[in-house]
Amino acid sequence: MFGKLINILRENPKKIVFPEGTDNRILEASSRLLASNFLTPVLIGNEKEVYDAAANSGFNINGITVIDPENYDRLDEMVELFCELRKSKGVTPDEARQMLKKSNYFGTMLVKMGEADALLGGATYSTADTVRPALQLIKTKPGKSIVSSCFILVRERATGNNEVIAMADCAININPNEDEIAEIAIEAINCAKTFGIDPKVAFLSYSTLGSGKGDTVEKMRNACRKAQAKAPDIPMEGEIQFDAAVAPRVARSKCPESDVGGHANTFIFPDINAGNIGYKIAQRFGGFDAYGPILLGLNAPINDLSRGCNAAEVYSMAIVTAALA
């Protein structure tokens, strides 16, 4: 999977900005990226502090671009654009300057101003603090009403042919309605295709095709119907239980007519509780490596790291993020 993404980047190298420029994991991943010829890291922070942190940890970042919010030559232009983007909230230049001292806002504006193609943050910031500047400044793509997210989960097979599945939305929308779930599914399908998945989409529930009752059952059934209308060629089923979605034997008894039952590889959850718990069960008990959350529906590729991430995950997510640019 990564070979393909690296080839995309080799053909069209990108710049990625890391707001947490002094973090050890960011520095380790950046030194690896710097040695590559497909992705240029840009670090935010005080130049001396960044180089000292790298030297203390033994990472070579010689020649890397470091941008210091306290000493940035395009700051006035950035403040003006920030106020323009937030004019509906009446943000003043002084307030903008204060916010731009925070590297999450500053980094997001670097992407907005075209100084970088993508951003990867969240090694120290929470998901909300990484995502909020993107929601406020980068905003949703034309024609989309929400930003959502998808995890790509990969498990090695002994045959060498890895198992790759997609799960959404496990990280952003807390309790999406049926229209939002339909939109999440369409975005997740496109994301799944980027990672080589031929999507078979399950709208998950505690009920399979009417076996159970309740508002969330109807929500998933209606969301499936709405998404199917938007993408008639993609196999979808819903509402469907997880066992019927993945186990052919169960599917034969619960939904024998379904093309998706027993073979689903793209899973749409009814809310963030189910999604977040679900992907972590796959990761911790199922032996899948989890890449994400990959933000969907945003006007530029900005992604969030887990605060528990390691340098290898930063490196992988940087490639995923930049390849989506």
Ligand SMILES: CC(C)(COP(=O)(O)OP(=O)(O)OC[C@H]1O[C@@H](n2cnc3c(N)ncnc32)[C@H](O)[C@@H]1OP(=O)(O)O)[C@@H](O)C(=O)NCCC(=O)NCCS
């Ligand atoms: C994404 C999230 C951070 C947004 O929360 P928030 O910043 O408090 O939300 P607000 O309602 O104040 O919205 C802030 C801005 O983002 C926009 N926004 C919020 N959610 C959005 C979404 N899903 N899509 C697009 N825009 C969104 C709002 O319209 C608002 O824009 P405005 O300031 O221009 O009016 C929130 O939904 C959240 O906390 N989700 C769960 C994150 C999490 O903990 N995940 C689990 C760990 S991975």
